[in-house]
Amino acid sequence: MARLPPTIRCQGRSNCFDCTLRHEMVCSEVTLDELIDFHTGIEDFDYGHGAALFEMGAPTEGVYCIRHGAVKIVKHDQAGNQRIIRVLKKGDIAGIESAFSDHYEHSAVAVGDVRACRVPIEYFRNFVATHGNLQMRLLKTSQATLRETEDWLSELTVGNLPARTRMARLLLRLKVTADGDRIHRFGVEDMAAILGIAAETVSRVVSDFVREGILVKGGKSFATRYFRGDLPALEKIAREA
Amino acid sequence: MARLPPTIRCQGRSNCFDCTLRHEMVCSEVTLDELIDFHTGIEDFDYGHGAALFEMGAPTEGVYCIRHGAVKIVKHDQAGNQRIIRVLKKGDIAGIESAFSDHYEHSAVAVGDVRACRVPIEYFRNFVATHGNLQMRLLKTSQATLRETEDWLSELTVGNLPARTRMARLLLRLKVTADGDRIHRFGVEDMAAILGIAAETVSRVVSDFVREGILVKGGKSFATRYFRGDLPALEKIAREA
DNA sequence: CGTGTACTTGAGTGGGCTCAAGCAGGGTGG
């Protein structure tokens, strides 16, 4: 914290200069002064396993840049069933789909420990409204999210594919970083809600993977648990028809 | 065609003044002259059952406003399997997700007879680039499409729900108009590709619905076939857990 | 050290899959 330039008045431990949102925002029209002004009011938050960043239906009050951990984006249907629509990881931005609605479209819930910084929605909207190029940038972001969701749909929820294959695909998508073998370890109920299968089936498949040495469990508490995955093996299973 | 104001140089039979894209585009900054200029170069096309408006991977050359019929938006995975991501109906716009990419992200294929008018991509991009408010409007459109796709995902592809329930939900989404009981009648393979189930299962469920009087087949050729649905009955089935 | 939650594992069932054969009907060519 001490190392942050004093002109950046982040109230938490955020390193605003390293922020994805900043990269998202920066374009030729935006001066550093504006950026500093924009960052005013940003706050840093910690969330424990299961804590909600925001709830579906609540008034939109900010967008969140995930700085550590994984966040599940959840939709509830009228019957009360939960369905996980998307998973956000470090560097992703939560709530941007609701930035121009009055209320959040989904809930965002921490899986394990999460650190995120919140940009108040008025700041965000004002900034977007006053910078023309930004809208174009956000449009492309939105379309990228759409593509991501479509991939999710077509890869993970193909009912006629074996659970084992879909599980492998999911695990590959839950990698913490693009290069490492560390994988976010969700609870069995969560994975079931993503793949649309029974929790027992998830447990069986994961147990198989562990027995086969494809997955290794790590970490003790919910907050810090993870898998290490044999990525080539997972990719092989993921490719199976 | 004869009734169109002569200043509107539509080359086909389009009624540009009644176009969804126009409603999409119109904002305070846009003058009528600009709009007329924009509509220059728009062409009208007919497509038979199975004809492609555009193919995934091909260079983006336009966006299409669907004026009649239904269009399936298709993604191919590396194994060559088809998956229908979305269905467009009268008034929807195809290819807008690819408007700022070099190549189309999906294929768009006619189901039955389709009429659509094409806006050349240079016109579209130029128009968007020169009208700031438009980007905001497109951003909201993009986010609405995202929400639609998420609903599609969470309602139709829940693996643990019976095929009968998901079929009912699909049929309700394939209504030709919001108010009528007429439903776009897709082939069994297509419906299977949407729900991620086997074609035989689709056939069985549809046959059941017909026997129960919930669906009535209409039309003879692929081009003009349709269902009439007992909407209350379908809604009841769609609600079942 | 007890308790609760999350996970694991088993047994039995059933929905949907696969394989396979039969059917309908629109289009084509003789």
Added chain:
DNA sequence: CCACCCTGCTTGAGCCCACTCAAGTACACG
């Protein structure tokens, strides 16, 4: 005009994966 074919749809039989129900286990936390 009719026979044929070809494609898409229907229907049946048998099987298997994943579901449900249910009991047992492990481990984090107080």
